[in-house]
Amino acid sequence: xxxxxxxxxxxxxxxxxxxxxxxxxxxxxxxxxxxxxxxxxxxxxxxxxxxxxxxxxxxxxxxxxxxxxxxxxxxxxxxxxxxxxxxxxxxxxxxxxxxxxxxxxxxxxxxxxxxxxxxxxxxxxxxxxxxxxxxxxxxxxxxxxxxxxxxxxxxxxxxxxxxxxxxxxxxxxxxxxxxxxxxxxxxxxxxxxxxxxxxxxxx
Amino acid sequence: xxxxxxxxxxxxxxxxxxxxxxxxxxxxxxxxxxxxxxxxxxxxxxxxxxxxxxxxxxxxxxxxxxxxxxxxxxxxxxxxxxxxxxxxxxxxxxxxxxxxxxxxxxxxxxxxxxxxxxxxxxxxxxxxxxxxxxxxxxxxxxxxxxxxxxxxxxxxxxxxxxxxxxxxxxxxxxxxxxxxxxxxxxxxxxxxxxxxxxxxxxx
Numbered sequence: 199x200x201x202x203x204x205x206x207x208x209x210x211x212x213x214x215x216x217x218x219x220x221x222x223x224x225x226x227x228x229x230x231x232x233x234x235x236x237x238x239x240x241x242x243x244x245x246x247x248x249x250x251x252x253x254x255x256x257x258x259x260x261x262x263x264x265x266x267x268x269x270x271x272x273x274x275x276x277x278x279x280x281x282x283x284x285x286x287x288x289x290x291x292x293x294x295x296x297x298x299x300x301x302x303x304x305x306x307x308x309x310x311x312x313x314x315x316x317x318x319x320x321x322x323x324x325x326x327x328x329x330x331x332x333x334x335x336x337x338x339x340x341x342x343x344x345x346x347x348x349x350x351x352x353x354x355x356x357x358x359x360x361x362x363x364x365x366x367x368x369x370x371x372x373x374x375x376x377x378x379x380x381x382x383x384x385x386x387x388x389x390x391x392x393x394x395x396x397x398x399x400x401x
Numbered sequence: 402x403x404x405x406x407x408x409x410x411x412x413x414x415x416x417x418x419x420x421x422x423x424x425x426x427x428x429x430x431x432x433x434x435x436x437x438x439x440x441x442x443x444x445x446x447x448x449x450x451x452x453x454x455x456x457x458x459x460x461x462x463x464x465x466x467x468x469x470x471x472x473x474x475x476x477x478x479x480x481x482x483x484x485x486x487x488x489x490x491x492x493x494x495x496x497x498x499x500x501x502x503x504x505x506x507x508x509x510x511x512x513x514x515x516x517x518x519x520x521x522x523x524x525x526x527x528x529x530x531x532x533x534x535x536x537x538x539x540x541x542x543x544x545x546x547x548x549x550x551x552x553x554x555x556x557x558x559x560x561x562x563x564x565x566x567x568x569x570x571x572x573x574x575x576x577x578x579x580x581x582x583x584x585x586x587x588x589x590x591x592x593x594x595x596x597x598x599x600x601x602x603x604x
Contacts, residue, residue, distance in 0.1 A: 247539050248502060260487060264501075267494035274486055287465055287474035290493075294467035298500045299451060321524060336450050 200225035203245070203253040204398075205232045207312065209305055209361035210265040211252045212395045217272050217357050219393040227398060233313060265361075266293040269354040278354050288348045292355035295336070296362075303330035305362040308369030330371060334379065337363070341378035345385060352389060360386045365395060403428035406448070406456040407601075408435045410515065412508055412564035413468040414455045415598045420475050420560050422596040430601060436516060468564075469496040472557040481557050491551045495558035498539070499565075506533035508565040511572030533574060537582065540566070544581035548588060555592060563589045568598060 200218070202225050204211040218225055230236040230251055238249045246253045246263045254268045255261050262268050270290075273279035280286055303326050310316050316323065337359065340347065347355040364383050366373060373380050386392075403421070405428050407414040421428055433439040433454055441452045449456045449466045457471045458464050465471050473493075476482035483489055506529050513519050519526065540562065543550065550558040567586050569576060576582050589595075 247542050248498060250502075262487075262490055262494060264494045264497035266497050267490050270493050271487070271490035283477055284463060284465075284474070287470050290473050291465060291467045291470035294469050294497070294500055295451060297497055298467075298504075299453075301501075302505065339450050 199257065201228060201255040202226070203228045203230055203237075203242070203251050203255070205230055205237075205251050206396070206398050208232070208251060209308075209365065209395065210250075210301070213265045213357050213361040214252045214254065214268050214272070215393060215398070216361070217269055217278065217354065220278070220389055220391045221272065221276060222391065223272070229398075266297060266354070266358050269293070269357055273354045278352065278357070280349050280351075280353060282349070285349045285353075289353050289355040292347045293358045295333075296355075296358045299329070299336070300333040300359065301362060303327070303333060304366050304369060304371065307371075308362065308365060311369050327370075330366075330369070334363070334366070334371065334373070334376060338376040338378050341382045346382070352386060356382075356386050361395075402460065404431060404458040405429070406431045406433055406440075406445070406454050406458070408433055408440075408454050409599070409601045411435070411454060412511075412568065412598065413453075413504070416468045416560050416564045417455045417457065417471050417475070418596060418601070419564070420472055420481065420557065423481070423592055423594045424475065424479060425594065426475070432601075469500060469557070469561050472496070472560055476557045481555065481560070483552050483554075483556060485552070488552045488556075492556050492558040495550045496561045498536075499558075499561045502532070502539070503536040503562065504565060506530070506536060507569050507572060507574065510574075511565065511568060514572050530573075533569075533572070537566070537569070537574065537576070537579060541579040541581050544585045549585070555589060559585075559589050564598070 200223060202214055204227050206229060230242060232251065236242065237251055243249055245261055248263060250263065252265050252268060253261060253263050262271055280289060307326050307330055310319050344350065346352050347359065360383065363379065403426060405417055407430050409432060433445060439445065440454055446452055448464055451466060453466065455468050455471060456464060456466050465474055483492060510529050510533060513522050547553065549555050550562065563586065566582065
């Protein structure tokens with residue numbers, strides 16, 4: 199069976215949980231508390247030297263890190279990975295946008311909020327917030343004339359961007375003035391099999 | 402002809418220039434000075450709303466942003482993209498590692514250095530340097546028993562990681578104690594057709 203090393207509050211972990219649920223694939227979950235440094239212990243570093251969840255272990259023992267690379271692997275041959283070569287590149291474009299221009303701002307501010315670290319990062323916070331708002335603005339502009347990020351169908355680009363955008367309010371971001379994002383969030387959430395980010399708790 | 406919007410000092414731009422050179426593909430370059438805000442002007446934001454180079458425009462006008470998505474597109478059907486589905490996912494794993502755990506530290510410290518912004522970022526600098534060293538350590542550990550990042554052949558994962566690693570010294574990073582990285586840099590540089598990062602200047 200597939201094994202997912204995960205942390206229940208992680209949006210990066212949730213991306214994988216969500217796609218596995220849509221695909222109806224069974225898996226076992228191993229919870230690691232990143233707040234207690236459990237991803238930096240030698241036994242986990244032996245599995246992923248970069249010390250991060252999610253990590254997917256296949257039935258034959260092969261391991262894959264990086265949430266968006268895991269999504270790519272799981273989506274092969276499913277409707278969530280387009281067949282057009284150019285649309286495949288566009289899906290990856292949005293997934294790299296997510297990891298470079300969105301997650302370090304939208305997700306990190308949310309993490310600081312629930313980890314009680316806003317004070318500790320007070321100097322960096324305004325710039326992080328500014329960049330998070332800029333990323334959300336890029337998304338709003340793109341979605342204004344589209345149903346999904348690429349090719350008018352739900353793909354892993356949508357999974358990657360949904361994970362932290364649908365909980366952006368937990369980092370203090372307001373989507374009220376972004377109707378295209380709100381409509382898209384509802385569209386993604388209405389996919390059959392959708393699970394909530396808090397459907398699993400710490401083990 | 403392919404058109405590449407680029408900035409001559411950008412490692413992200415260089416990734417694309419390097420692969421285009423290896424593939425022998427002609428293209429025209431449009432230089433935008435990011436230090437003068439030329440990627441944030443309305444005429445460029447109309448092409449890439451995220452306001453970043455590199456941006457590749459195909460002959461039919463379709464546009465692709467994000468350096469690693471551009472590499473993916475150009476590498477299809479070439480030896481630089483593996484045929485094995487799992488190796489494809491591993492290549493993307495390292496490319497997401499590059500954008501999330503390497504570029505924001507190794508490349509950003511180099512950028513601050515040549516842009517004269519080290520003083521302005523003095524508070525953030527130690528943590529950026531620590532994370533850059535950690536990324537280089539992950540690379541050194543992986544390459545200790547390998548010739549290339551995935552499948553023992555040169556792929557776009559190597560292109561992505563080569564771009565800023567081979568100029569890491571310009572950000573003050575020392576590769577002297579990392580012999581596996583140094584040997585790999587030589588291996589990548591010896592690919593037929595390699596061009597230098599400074600082979601183009603500002604137009």
